[in-house]
Amino acid sequence: MELELVRWLSENLPPHPLLRIGIGDDAAVLHWPTNGDLVVTTDAVTDEVDFILAETDPRLVGHKALGVNLSDLAAMAAEPVAAVVSLVLPRKGCGGRDGKQLAIELYRGMLPLAEQFNVAIAGGDTNSWDGPLAISITALGRATVHGPLTRSGARPGDYVLVTGALGGSILGRHLRVEPRVREGLLLNERYELSAGMDISDGLALDASRLAAASDCGVALRLDQIPISADAVKLSACDRATPLEHALGDGEDFELLLTAAPEVAEQIVREQPLGVPVTFIGECVTHAGLWQMGAERRLTPLDASGYRH
Template sequence: MEREFIEWLTATLPASPLLKVGLGDDAAVLNWAAAGGDLVAATDTVTDRVDFHLHEIEPRRAGHKALAVNLSDMAAMAAEPVAALVSLVLPQKGCGQRSARQLAEELFRGMLPLAEEFGCVIAGGDTNLWDGPLAVSVTLLGRVGRAGPLTRSGARRGEAVLVTGACGGSILGRHLDVQPRVREALTLRAEHGATAAIDVSDGLALDASRLAAASGCGVALDVAAIPISPDAGQLAQQTGRTPLQHALGDGEDFELVFTAPIEEAERLVAEQPLDVPVTRIGRCVDAAGLWKVDAGGRLEPLRPTGFLHGQK
């Protein structure tokens, strides 16, 4: 199966001047001098029954998500994706009416449009079979943008906290149809003075608290300003939780929470230069931790709800 699949991949994947040695050898060789800039590396794994339910979706959506979540990590660093290594651990018997090889092909068909959109060559990977569920692991290599990397640790007291898009209710479909904010991040870093960022993978509240901890400051959220996805409202009707609770804690929105100087934040909100809305949702404060601002402007502790790996 593997030889035939590699032959199919070789015929399917587009050529790239960055790729000196590609599929079929023991390792890929990239012309990194042509890529330029510092190397940025990210890796993430998605698994059937954890990140999606393969019997309920088209495999292409699983493939899309596997690459997209890594692209979202690149976005959080304001890095340009260059090349991906994709490893598949396939169920021996395939899935439904699809054989293991057919499943593998469909997964790649879900990745290829996204790779092309962001100029990312799929340089190689690995394929294996077992009796367990599907797992897809992607290692993504990128280069730092011209303004340097964004990290979680660059926020400073007095800066504004902002978010792209809207949050909450991603389980209704957006957790699969991830839209990485790579172009937005590069623009925010180069043209709007963004100082720190994190992508909302585990929950807006939890990820904002992680940014605060890494930066050695606190984050105070104006919860009334948080942009809530219509999906959060729809989900709230089923769960009994509020739309705000879903926006704060659901995760897998893959939007960017970032910080910027106040004047830049005001300009961003006024001009809205990105293809996705930007909302100011808080500020960085001296007091460590996560806070919300009450009606009188006082700070109250806010629990950093979200998804913690290894906990139920």
């Protein structure tokens, strides 16, 4: 099976200027452009946790598997270069597809995204077993001259920004991940950001993580948080408010950013991205996650975001 898949891949994976040796040898060889730190991330998605294979087009699953990795590169403001794909396939296949057909559909979902961001699919490993589908991807990128964007650089007084609108990704956006690669690169190039990460486990939880990594607190202005139409739609079906969805739902894959007030104000004024950038709070000296109310009063905010 792996042999046939390797044949399909060698016919269908596009060439890439940096890829010297691709699929088919013991490892891939990439020409690594000098003057750029290597940024590497790995993320796995698994059946019944990150998607339900029996109910989902496997191309969407492949798209998501690569998308969540590119989102991590976006969060570091790194330029994607390559990815390697490790598939653990159910031996029995799924939905009338055997393992090989399933693998091809997964790759078919990855290829357009790889092309969009100029990512070389450099190699892969394909295994079959009696367990469910698991896909682990490792993405390689390089930091630009503006350096990688980390979680740990926020300082009390910095403003907190977010791209896009939050909540309700379970209605479909969690599969159709649009990694904010260009947005992360553009903002990091044009403005002096102090910290950043992608929101994968919910705004509240991830904001508390950024705060912890930066040794400060984050105070959110709850009335400023951009709420997605999906969050509104979802709240009509359950007991959570749209705001609770925006705070707690996972897999938005938007960027959470901090910058000095004047920089943040400039970004919000200039709106340099195709998606909105919104002011949602401030970094504060008191560790933890807070809600900032009238007269800047802080009350504790529960960090319980979505957990896998």
